[in-house]
Amino acid sequence: MSHHHHATPATALTRREWLARSGLGLAGALGAGTLANLTLATKSAHAADYKALVCIFLYGGNDGLNTIVPTDTARHNQYKGVRGGIHVPVASLLPLGGTSYGLHPALSGLSKAWSDGQLAPVFNVGTLYKPLTKAQFRAEPASSDLLPDNLYSHSDQQNLWQTATADALTRTGWGGRASVTLAAGNPVISVGGNARFGLSETQSPLVLPETPGDTFGAQNLAANSARKKAIDALYAEAQSQDLGTAFTAAQRNAFSVSDRLGAIVATKPGQNTAFAAIDTAFAPVLDANKRPTTAIARQLYQIAKLVVSNATATGPRQIFFAQMDGFDTHGGQAVADTPMDGAHPRLLKALGDALGAFQAAMVATGYGNAVTSFTQSDFGRTFTPNNSSGTDHAWGNQHLVVGGAVKGGTTYGTYPSLTLGGPDDVGVDSWELQGRWIPTTSVDQYAATLLGWFGATDAQLLQLLPNLQNFATKKLGFV
Template sequence: MNPNFPDSPARRLWLRRTGGLLAASLGVGTLGSLVLGTRPAYAADYKALVCIYLYGGNDGLNSIIPTDTSRYAQYAAVRGRYLSIPQDRLVGLAGVDYGLHPALAPLAPVWEAGQLATVFNVGPLYAPLTKKQYLAAAADSPLIPESLFSHSDQQALWENGTSTTTETKSGWGGRASQTLGTVNPVISIAGNCLFGVEDLRIPLVLPGPGSSFAAAGLEGDDLEWDAMRRRRTALDAMYAQSYAQQMRNFYTQQHENAFDISARLSEILAAEPGDPKANAIIDAAFAGVTNNGQIDDALAGQLYQVAKLVVNSAAVRGNRQIFFVGLGSFDTHGNQVTSSSPLAGIHADLLTSLGQSMAAFQTAMNNVGLADRVTAFTQSDFGRTFIPNNSLGTDHAWGNHHFIMGGAVKGGKTYGTHPQLVLGGPDDVGQESWELQGRWIPTSSVDQYAATLLQWFGASDSELDTILPNLSNFGSARSLGFV
């Protein structure tokens, strides 16, 4: 223990706080004050990506559903009276033969505005794969992604953009930040994530609205206390020194950066709807999910933070920013619906959160004039089995449907190939009677999905090949064309 800094509750609190700031500062970015009710200043070529991760495996088959007579009949026959969404309750989407789960109704106006699209049957792939190839492949064939139907492994494959968990320890968002040389690493409001890991940087992890993000006693008004002011002066003096050991210099720099980040971020992150330093335009967009000045919905709170950081993009620094948010509990093996209604249950509650939060975020981006600069997209572990289980739920599958949202999206359309809704059909991995569950072989890969987003983000073809090592296996079909 340093005798100049005796142990005390204040010292222990400072160590806990600065430890968290040090972890955050490994991806260093500086942010300034929040813009209040005006169009934000931003780089002329500013762009942001927002990854919305649905942990547990969202049931895409009940999120967007065919509405034409023949395919809806196929859907309803397999999903049954408990799990199938009544056709007259689906939220119709203009221009396509699909409808949304009623809980996603807030997204219908976004679709009608041409700012929302869906991509069918996306999943981890090494290369294009047919059912014949799948059944003929050896157990160790690279054609078969590692540990199919496993939560942790499939989360890793979606986040790292490969087909094996051992191929890389970084995420495709992190590799994009590294390859493109962004000022900040991936900024996560959902805790640590593989998606944002680089070779030498980890995600900058930030808290939700109303949270403290500062070194206790060593910043702001606390420095009026003589003892804390002297401690801060001593720390600043240590940070200004140069040491013979590189690791010591690096460690010192991270602490200095942590103070810099906290000083710039604390007021922005702490602002909640209605606060004097909040943004009136963003607050208005999130009014539908705000209760007495607080955003109770976890995903909405995360996207509220992202909206504030996007609005403040000039102070965040850099013309390219990648954000990560997440929503959990999509592993709906049981009680996905209730026995009394397929419109109630865990899945409906989760989709309500997703629909309201995404719609609020897009409203905010439209109203601050940055809609065409920000593209949000969903990811999830995998889809769910077409056939229900005996617990009013569904089990682990493979290919899944995803949403892309933003002013640059070629919205009001669907992309990719919808699976044939036939148990044991050409898209179902099952062959024997016991395995005919409707676990779709993806027809679009995570690589193509990510490449489409990153091409809009500004990555060149050679950079895409660096970021997404399996992309070249898909030949000229590198982009899915949704943005």
């Protein structure tokens, strides 16, 4: 498999540069005084039905087989026999009480979410057009409509997860489509760059900086202010064509949201008592200077402030996008004797600590039941390790859903049979017995469960998720 890193599309940078130069991205013209005046009640007067979805995309393909591991003796021995030097010893796992599974010890930040019944693991989820047996998979040519486009390819599988379609060229994401249908015109807000997930036919995601206080060139206040006036004047003029009218309306809307969100996004930990409860919850992931220690902690801190400021920011429904890079662990992934060492444990620790802090912040501010966070990723990793103490590209994968509305304390979906060449493994011949699992749950069912909680009717789900009609079970019940 070729080893290439996910890169943020160039458009994100161009947009950022453009926003910086015009001083618009985050109301660059906001003076420091505005921050001091920003007072938001911690228990905001949010609409009784406020709900937010937070997508965390793990770029590169997270190794779900080391993320959630069976703890019963028979299956753990089977797992250890195949995983060898990169397995997680059973004594190191964090037991998911009441189930025969454990979390990787690096995810200790999510232990409280589990004990509070606010964490649901979902097993063997992947890109599917319709339910697929091993016999069907073996009988289909690679070009078949029954198989997802370009299995095991980072970019194609990222697109299929983000678009929830069978076609990797689909332009719109399921978050973007849902935001148009359900979020009353609020665009998806991304603190993780531009992504397909947030695109709809009519709007792009609103891309905000991941780092608190990063207002893209706010230092040129006078120049930015003059540019802003000129551009406002330009967009206020009547347009002779419908496209021009639509474009200027979209720009005016973006600026107005930007003006409302600028002070919120710029606020750093410790700067505003309105966010004191969030700051306390995030304390485990802040350094001595009160700065979030990882990119995912910075992103989730931004989202936490936007959630509790929803009266200012967005309205009763909002979809957020955050992301982590680096999960393409072809080498140096893990060390069985010291399970906290290696590339994968470091990534899981960043994720677990930040997501645990975020969930604690939601509970502390009264938003625990109103916000549901969930992971997505390109694909799972091979069950068989490669010769570099790493794993290669596979298919079905385990995912995590966190929130007060989550029906935790149990697991969802079907954990793959850990037999190389078994019913879930695409392989038959000895050379291909690597444990690439055919998914038993589809991205569509996973998305439908989340969107059903978010407010989509059954009819809207079928419209938003074109493959959902092919699955007898539409929603998985984890939320």
